[in-house]
Amino acid sequence: MSLGLPVAATVNCVDNTGAKNLYIISVKGIKSCLNQSPSACVGDMVIATVKKGKPDLCKKVLPAVIVRQRKPWRRNIKSVYNSYTISFTHYFPLETYVRVLYIPKI
Template identity: 80%
Template sequence: MSLGLPVAATVNCADNTGAKNLYIISVKGIKGRLNRLPSACVGDMVMATVKKGKPDLRKKVMPAVIVRQRKPWRRKDGVYMYFEGIDFLH
């Protein structure tokens, strides 16, 4: 799957928790290589902070899951999938 969201990306939140924008801090399960930014794709869990939203949600690190990404990825049957926007579930 094509990794479409690097660390430090700001994306929309797709649920009704009160968070509007999330900022990716890290990607779970990525070991990494020197000078390469960890990236995530659909279905990956990331650690994020709320940049815009309810004051009680801001300034805390919390997990989120990516549910949509704009960068296309190829399925095994040959179809390329992509969405109109980028969204998270918080």
């Protein structure tokens, strides 16, 4: 699986929590290596902070799950945007729906 989103990436949020942009702080389950920045791919849980969105969510540190990435992780499939959905620490979603957009490469 291609690790397409390193730490310090800013991505869009695709749920109805009110957050617009998220900034990756760390990746869960990734150990540190010398001269390598931790990266994440689809399905990984990350710790992110809200950069744009509702005032009660801004500057909050929340866990999030990657639902799509721009870098191809299978053959001939490429999404247009990177995106996340915010969740609680116990893997329960914070929102009621997620807008997942699948755009195949033509």
